[in-house]
Amino acid sequence: MYLKSLSSWLILSLSGIAAGKTCTMPKNSTVGGDDAPGITAAVAACGSNSTILFSGNETYNLLTPLSFRDLSGVKFSFEGNISLSQNITEIQAVVNNTKIYPGHWITVKGSDITFSGSKSQDGGWFLAHGQQWWSAGNQIARPHWFTFSVTGLVIEDLKILKPIAWVFSIKGSDVTMTNTYIDARSDDDGIDLSGNNVLIDGFECHNGDDMVNVSPDATNVTVRNVLATGTHGIAVSCSSGTAGNYLFEDVVVKDSLFGARFKGSLGTTCNLSNVTWRNFEIHNTSYPIHFIENYVDQEKGAAGMNASVAAYANAFSWENITGSASTTLKDGSCITDPCWSYTEGIYSPNAS
Numbered sequence: 001m002y003l004k005s006l007s008s009w010l011i012l013s014l015s016g017i018a019a020g021k022t023c024t025m026p027k028n029s030t031v032g033g034d035d036a037p038g039i040t041a042a043v044a045a046c047g048s049n050s051t052i053l054f055s056g057n058e059t060y061n062l063l064t065p066l067s068f069r070d071l072s073g074v075k076f077s078f079e080g081n082i083s084l085s086q087n088i089t090e091i092q093a094v095v096n097n098t099k100i101y102p103g104h105w106i107t108v109k110g111s112d113i114t115f116s117g118s119k120s121q122d123g124g125w126f127l128a129h130g131q132q133w134w135s136a137g138n139q140i141a142r143p144h145w146f147t148f149s150v151t152g153l154v155i156e157d158l159k160i161l162k163p164i165a166w167v168f169s170i171k172g173s174d175v176t177m178t179n180t181y182i183d184a185r186s187d188d189d190g191i192d193l194s195g196n197n198v199l200i201d202g203f204e205c206h207n208g209d210d211m212v213n214v215s216p217d218a219t220n221v222t223v224r225n226v227l228a229t230g231t232h233g234i235a236v237s238c239s240s241g242t243a244g245n246y247l248f249e250d251v252v253v254k255d256s257l258f259g260a261r262f263k264g265s266l267g268t269t270c271n272l273s274n275v276t277w278r279n280f281e282i283h284n285t286s287y288p289i290h291f292i293e294n295y296v297d298q299e300k301g302a303a304g305m306n307a308s309v310a311a312y313a314n315a316f317s318w319e320n321i322t323g324s325a326s327t328t329l330k331d332g333s334c335i336t337d338p339c340w341s342y343t344e345g346i347y348s349p350n351a352s
């Protein structure tokens with residue numbers, strides 16, 4: 001016992017968090033009841049410089065969202081599972097209610113925060129039961145998982161199973177995210193990133209829409225060691241702001257619509273500099289490299305947009321990108337003809 005707590009103190013100190021105490025999150029005494037109110041109270045009572053433990057062999061039901069807005073020096077340790085409701089209507093009622101749903105199911109703001117998943121395959125899963133949403137073709141009032149706005153964020157070993165919609169929105173600075181796993185057999189986004197000094201190392205994502213989407217004001221972002229299938233790209237996009245210094249390297253993309261992707265929008269402007277995609281192995285992908293400064297959403301059209309305004313992009317490079325394009329320019333997300341991804345003036349050998 002003594003050794004165990006000593007070693008966890010040491011580890012926490014190394015990652016910058018002095019572990020004052022460990023608080024084990026309570027389960028609702030009503031079986032199947034909402035665990036969120038009890039967790040909210042327990043985190044508040046536990047205070048700064050602490051470890052928030054979600055016990056192994058437990059499943060915590062988040063029937064309502066969690067929002068932590070002023071944390072400092074807190075490590076969340078997810079040994080148990082975290083589950084949303086399996087009842088679609090119940091989730092939609094929450095998402096529709098702006099008083100209790102601020103845009104994500106878990107909101108974290110503050111400084112020096114660690115989100116740590118379990119090393120065990122039996123626990124630490126974030127379960128959203130997306131399958132039933134996809135089977136029902138349900139695209140309405142879908143919940144997003146996480147938003148972080150933290151100075152000094154460590155995310156490690158998180159495992160996300162069947163998310164219903166976007167998974168991570170990351171703002172803030174000094175962010176390190178390692179060994180993340182997302183299994184999303186639908187058209188969902190992985191990470192939406194606008195933070196500073198961000199390192200994402202080790203990211204596996206199956207069937208995510210934009211698996212990583214980096215946009216201003218993000219600066220100094222490195223993403224490496226990525227495996228993606230069924231993706232809409234390792235993407236950079238912008239519609240406002242000046243930013244850059246993004247590096248994406250050591251990436252494998254398979255069976256996807258896009259690989260290395262940039263998207264600026266017609267009618268708005270932004271200025272991105274120094275973006276590199278290198279050491280990509282891309283297979284069976286419609287657009288291994290896709291670059292567009294003046295994207296127009298086909299459903300909305302270009303009406304009313306100033307056609308002389310679009311993105312500025314400078315010092316972009318694509319190095320050592322190998323592999324093969326697929327023979328189709330579509331994936332399951334195409335519900336119109338031409339597909340939303342159809343690009344006027346595309347280099348034709350890749351488009352055949």
Ligand SMILES: *[C@@H]1O[C@H](CO)[C@@H](O)[C@H](O)[C@H]1NC(C)=O
Pocket residue numbers: 028029030032033034035036037038039063
């Ligand atoms: C327990 O669950 C019930 C039903 O979901 C909920 O109304 C109540 O607030 C929960 N209590 C705590 C302490 O989490």
Ligand SMILES: *[C@@H]1O[C@H](CO)[C@@H](O)[C@H](O)[C@H]1NC(C)=O
Pocket residue numbers: 018020047048049073
């Ligand atoms: C938390 O730890 C920091 C750094 O060790 C210290 O400055 C701060 O006073 C601590 N806060 C609390 C509430 O213990």
Ligand SMILES: *[C@@H]1O[C@H](CO)[C@@H](O)[C@H](O)[C@H]1NC(C)=O
Pocket residue numbers: 055056057079
């Ligand atoms: C979970 O339960 C199994 C079987 O009951 C047990 O072997 C294991 O130690 C438990 N794990 C934790 C983290 O409590």
Ligand SMILES: *[C@@H]1O[C@H](CO)[C@@H](O)[C@H](O)[C@H]1NC(C)=O
Pocket residue numbers: 056057058059081121122123124125127161
């Ligand atoms: C946690 O979720 C995983 C993935 O669904 C599952 O294999 C595991 O049995 C779950 N653990 C518990 C305690 O329910």
Ligand SMILES: *[C@@H]1O[C@H](CO)[C@@H](O)[C@H](O)[C@H]1NC(C)=O
Pocket residue numbers: 087088089090
């Ligand atoms: C789902 O939740 C709604 C609203 O709370 C309820 O009316 C409905 O009976 C629930 N469905 C199931 C299958 O539990």
Ligand SMILES: *[C@@H]1O[C@H](CO)[C@@H](O)[C@H](O)[C@H]1NC(C)=O
Pocket residue numbers: 089090092093096140141
């Ligand atoms: C949520 O709002 C949508 C419209 O945005 C509506 O179609 C749906 O029925 C609402 N669901 C619930 C459970 O309130």
Ligand SMILES: *[C@@H]1O[C@H](CO)[C@@H](O)[C@H](O)[C@H]1NC(C)=O
Pocket residue numbers: 174175176196197198199220221
């Ligand atoms: C860029 O971000 C990395 C990773 O977070 C960090 O180690 C490095 O110091 C940052 N560089 C600058 C110039 O801020």
Ligand SMILES: *[C@@H]1O[C@H](CO)[C@@H](O)[C@H](O)[C@H]1NC(C)=O
Pocket residue numbers: 220221222244245246247274
């Ligand atoms: C370009 O961005 C990379 C990755 O963030 C960084 O290491 C490098 O210093 C930047 N180069 C310039 C000229 O700013």
Ligand SMILES: *[C@@H]1O[C@H](CO)[C@@H](O)[C@H](O)[C@H]1NC(C)=O
Pocket residue numbers: 230254255256257284326330331
């Ligand atoms: C190519 O990728 C598509 C998904 O975009 C997939 O349906 C198809 O089976 C893949 N083809 C091969 C030969 O793997």
Ligand SMILES: *[C@@H]1O[C@H](CO)[C@@H](O)[C@H](O)[C@H]1NC(C)=O
Pocket residue numbers: 242271272273312
């Ligand atoms: C875009 O930003 C770069 C680097 O900050 C700068 O050199 C360049 O002049 C800017 N271009 C425009 C059109 O603003």
Ligand SMILES: *[C@@H]1O[C@H](CO)[C@@H](O)[C@H](O)[C@H]1NC(C)=O
Pocket residue numbers: 250251278279280281320
């Ligand atoms: C090119 O990228 C591959 C990985 O896709 C890597 O194994 C190889 O070493 C890279 N080549 C160079 C010259 O960097």
Ligand SMILES: *[C@@H]1O[C@H](CO)[C@@H](O)[C@H](O)[C@H]1NC(C)=O
Pocket residue numbers: 306307308309
């Ligand atoms: C379109 O943008 C250009 C360049 O910023 C500007 O000169 C022009 O006035 C704009 N036109 C309209 C109709 O807003």
